[in-house]
Amino acid sequence: MHFDRLRENLLDFFNKGQPARQRRRLALPDSPRGAAAEPLAQALLDWSVLEPQVLFERLGSRREGLSEAEAGERLGAGPNEIDQQRALPWWAHLWFCYCNPFNLLLSVLALIACLTGDLPATLLIGVMVGVSTLLRFVQEKRSNDAAERLKAMVGNTATVFRADEAESGLTRRREVPIRQLVAGDVLWLSAGDMVPADVRLLSTKDLFVSQAALTGESLPVEKFAQVRDARQDNPLERDSLCFMGTTVVSGSALALVVGTGARTFFGALAARTCIGGRPSTAFQAGINKVSWLLIRLMLAMAPVVLLLNGYTKGDWLQAALFALAVAVGLTPEMLPLIVTSTLAKGAVALSRRKVIVKRLDAIQNFGAMHILCTDKTGTLTQDRIVLERHTDVYGMVDDRVLQLAFLNSYHQTGLKNLLDVAVLEHAELRQALRVDSRYHKVDEIPFDFARRRMSVVLGERDDHHLLICKGALEEVLEVCATVRHQACAEPLTGARLEHIRAVAEALNRDGLRVVAVATRTLPPSRETYGLDDEQGLCLDGFIAFLDPPKETTAPALRALAANGVAVKVLTGDNERVSLKVCRDVGLPVEGVLLGPKLDAYGDAELGELAERTTLFAKLTPAHKERLVRVLRARGHVVGFLGDGINDAPALRGADIGISVDSAVDIAKEAADLILLEKSLMVLEEGVVEGRRTFANLLKYIRMATSANFGNALSVLAASAFLPFLPMLPLQLLLQNLLYDLAQIAIPFDGVDAELLRRPQQWNPEGLGRFMLCFGPLSSLFDIATFLVLWFVFEANTPAQQGLFQSGWFVEGLLSQLLVVHMIRTRRIPFLQSRAAWPVLAATLGIGALAVFLAQGALAHSFRMQALPADYWPWLALILVGYMVMVQGLKGWFVRRFGWA
Structure with a gap:
């Protein structure tokens, strides 16, 4: 360099x-x-x-x-x-797992609940925060311990x-x-x-x-x-x-x-x-946007509920408690727990696929990734050089050239690189040439990187010595005077030189590394030779090498392409060899960009060019980091696979850094995932697992935001005309707790196949649109329930508020449980897409418990009263109408905005 x-x-x-x-x-x-x-x-x-x-x-x-x-x-x-x-102390790691916007907000709400004497709300919120923090802490500690055990091996x-x-x-x-x-x-x-x-x-x-x-x-x-x-x-x-x-x-x-x-x-x-923190990943940025969206909603709605109920009911303490309950209900306190448990489940699944997850957030980024930057050697190829061809100067197979190369590699004592190892793998030549007895080494002219060639001098018979030289083509040609054609040595004329270079160029275009082999016969008059003896050589031919592609590479690339992941090759090797490998593994190359040319482009121009380019060759480590950075700046979720100290900055700069267990420690420290098998097939399986994880996370966020927003609108509407609270704070917290418990099974749900075929990315704007569409729809059916309770069952006085509150408690919770099945898929639920049995069991069990709490012996404890028999047909009609409307709105929403 x-x-x-x-x-x-x-x-x-x-x-x-x-x-x-x-x-x-x-x-x-x-x-x-x-x-x-x-x-x-x-x-x-x-x-x-x-x-x-x-x-x-x-x-x-x-x-x-x-x-x-x-x-x-x-x-x-x-x-x-x-x-x-260095690994964080356990207390610092625990604090890190606790610190996110939702946990901090919930802690504030728990403190307010404690100060106002609302013990159930305090315990509920405390349990949610504690479980999510501990689950994340335990899972990440296990993953980090596994990574440390790898290094200790x-x-x-x-x-x-x-x-x-x-x-x-x-x-x-x-x-x-x-x-x-x-x-x-x-x-x-x-x-x-x-x-x-x-x-x-x-x-x-x-x-x-x-x-x-x-x-x-x-x-x-x-x-x-x-x-x-x-x-x-x-x-x-x-x-x-x-x-x-x-x-x-x-x-x-x-x-x-x-x-x-x-x-x-x-x-x-x-x-x-x-030094310095990692840049925020796509997952972290998405979670933060969702968090602040919901926090802003809560901060806007809770004061309105407080003022409306305090002004219309006159009981400001009760209104404050109800507003606090609404704030808790608007905040999806299960989000940290659902996120962590879903990611932990994904980490366990990936561990079965020989992937150690160091940071849980990386799993979702795995699924969101739609550009994978990877090296060529050892990933696309076997990282094992093989001797592919041995030819004369005219490109015809010549066994004599192989024999000369074998003798040179066998007898040299200096630098034995991978090319020599590949030549010496032809062990059958050792017996055929009887190198131990027929030939004896006289001297050696070692390799150096100025000459880019090396020679050995062998004695076969007492009448002559044979100098065998091999090295880079141009450097060997400098000391050649003749070329061998069959058994004759012919002068190295301009026309022959041009033809020789054309043959070597053709081999290079096939992705082969070309090494020239030349000889000189010398009298056996001395035992010491030097650089001056590398003159007047006869060019015998070429040996050409290839790093063969892995058998699993082509199917893995096809699987990644089918899943919407574009693979870009970032290598320090030359473009010809890299192009050959890309062709052999079936990777379409849409553009080639060489490292020395990168410096001429600004970041904006390079980012646009990088999107259209598949192969980047002759790169330095700084080039790799810059390419990752400019691709991310254009909104791409970028993964980087590397295993050297040179790769560490790019690993840290990517949305997801991927390394292998044989990598240097610094690369493993910088990585988010560590592969126990350096294979693109493992990556493809991880991508699918990451998308499954993200899809289940998105289900919960959609359910929570739309249902909570709908509840808030219903509370506002009821508070405006009811002479009593539409639901007591304790009842609202209980409803929220039961709904949250039903959603714990979401990480174990199945995912529709079409959601696994393309990258899934956070879209806070789309989430807000979804919430504004489906939230008010649930409010319409809540208001229909209010009207039925008010006019049909005459629950329109403070004396009858228990019946009203019981009726809305049951309808609100059952409609939310139906939302779990309606929103978990874009298809028709129960018919075209059925939830996994844990989700079915959880929703049926919680639904039955809700009916029992309103109808059974515990109803009085929650200040509810049994609902009359003729209420249930009305409730069934409302719920069926709600399902039909949701399915219709879902079809329109998919056609208008898409579902992912």
């Missing part, structure tokens, strides 16, 4: 969103032209050039390593851990040298937990190790390190004990430094720890991820 680009990306990681004083502390040098470096970067630059003896003196260490006592003393300054988002250690004081300074290699490393420790690094801290290299042997976790670069870099270019002001470019979070690809090294924990580059990147 070019230095300026790398520096800009790291500055973005370090500085974005941090307070100014923290920016100064974590900044990199402002330019590579000698500006004063900030402390962290400057200290690393200083360590990189010091002689080993000076290093040991500065750090109070020695080549034999620290003693156990010295290491233990230094560990007191803090373990070698990154300051990730990996107990990483490092190989350190410890000076044993008891044995006269004898040095021993020991494996110690990474968190116990301290500055001054001497480490041994070898292939496959994760670099556990920021280190200065003391000695190396063919050391290649992957710095992708910090820079996003896919190719490893070679490291040395001495700096080759001291003018380089970026610590990541210094040859003698390695950094926490990077991995050793090949070779070995002796290294001195110069920085641990937060005092590392990795720690600074982690700080960028953890």
Whole structure:
């Protein structure tokens, strides 16, 4: 990566969103032209050039390593851990679960009820708030504990040298937990190790390190004990430094720890991820809008009820209690409980599909998501390179080229990357070529990223040596003079060169990574070879590699598309390989945008372009975060699947961050969901579960808002002409409690298939429209009940108010229970769409209980009286009329505004 680009990306990681004083502390040098470096970067630059003896003196260490006592003393300054988002203390987590607009409002109402002596209302509200808070707390704690257990399953250690004081300074290699490393420790690094801290290299042997976790670069870099270019002001470019979070690809090294924990580059990147709060997700924004809509309704209606009843009845205390009961009735106090229990049920269902839910809110976002941004490698593909073709320079299959490539990969001792592994998987060649006896290695010219090629020199017979070179096409062509055509070597003319490039281009268009293979026959006169011997080579042909797509990818993409989720591929790979993979998995590519071009667009223009683009290639981590942000700014619910430190800012910026159990800890901290299986099929199942969860949430909110608004209108109408309260505060609270109990079963309800086929999003405006349509309709039938009770049964005096209140109590509750079945589906209830048995049982049971309370022995306790027999036919007529009208209005509403 070019230095300026790398520096800009790291500055973005370090500085974005941090307070100014923290920016100064974590900044990199402002330019590579000698500006004063900030402390962290400057200290690393200083360590990189010091002689080993000076290093040991500065750090109070020695080549034999620290003693156990010295290491233990230094560990007191803090373990070698990154300051990730630490788990909240239980009391802080409990407070977080409690704090939402409805819980706070209900707590205020409970306090008012307590001060006015309304014990039933106080207990009712307190139970609702307590149960919803505790349920959320328990479920989220279980999920976070599961995520912590995942991390604890990996107990990483490092190989350190410890000076044993008891044995006269004898040095021993020991494996110690990474968190116990301290500055001054001497480490041994070898292939496959994760670099556990920021280190200065003391000695190396063919050391290649992957710095992708910090820079996003896919190719490893070679490291040395001495700096080759001291003018380089970026610590990541210094040859003698390695950094926490990077991995050793090949070779070995002796290294001195110069920085641990937060005092590392990795720690600074982690700080960028953890500082500041997460942006509000679509779910949180939707819940807040709904909450404030209902709170405004309650604040507007309750004072009107108080004034109207106080003025017309003259009993202001009773009017205040009734207004408080109306306020409680208008507030869907079950919303926190229903939301939490529905999400908890979804979390349990997702856990069976190998998905750990870290934040309950993420489940609804899963269902609302209609853009999924994902990497290519390991998600669409198997993350396993295979050798797809071996051809001569004319594109014809040539086994000799494969044999030469095998010999090169088998005998080299330097950087063995995934391409070499793919070649060596052809184990049958080992016996066919008898590499252990027929060939012997003479020398090796190691790979470096300036030449982008490497060579081995083999002796097969005593009469010649064979130099086999493989590497990037253009770099190999630079040292070729001839090309092999069948058994002959022909001059590398301009026409042949053009044809060779055309063949390689055709392979690239097929999504293959092309590596050139060339040879040179040399006399067996010496045993040492160097770069000057890579001249006058004969180009033998190509080996081409492919990361094959997963078998499950194509059906998963089809399922996501059928469910209305657009998949966008965000990758650091080149566009040709990425296009090939997209074609193979059946992902239609409507546009391609390369990372270097993103910077030329403003956010508004990029957002519009991103909507029309499927593939984004050659991206840096900053590009990924920006793409997520601009898509969200245009109203999309965006999911992001990533597993690296580079992905953490994008994971936090998305509506739903998705990672895997094998991801780095920072990515898992930033994610909302952790997949135990990196598969798009798991995501598709999660999307459906999220939509099921949202649909059930929406049912409750529609029922609660329309029924409560209708009740409020009915109360206003009754209060205006009745000489007594239409319902006593205790009766109103009891009716509200029974209705809430009936709705507890909603999380277990089924969902119509059409609601699972497309994303479901919050629409507060649509909710308000729904409430204004269906609320007044229920009020019309409440008023019809009032008229029947007033004129037919003559419940029109304070002496007869018990009959009036009992009649409206039963009708109001039964009509609300019918609403559960009428509004849970756009279809005809009971016939085209039947509720799940828990919902049927709950509504039937609560309905029977309501009739018993009005008619049975407990009626007097609630100041109600038995209803006459001839009231029930009137009630049945009202309820049937209400069902018919609701179904008709529902059909009009669906045609006019839709249902989702």
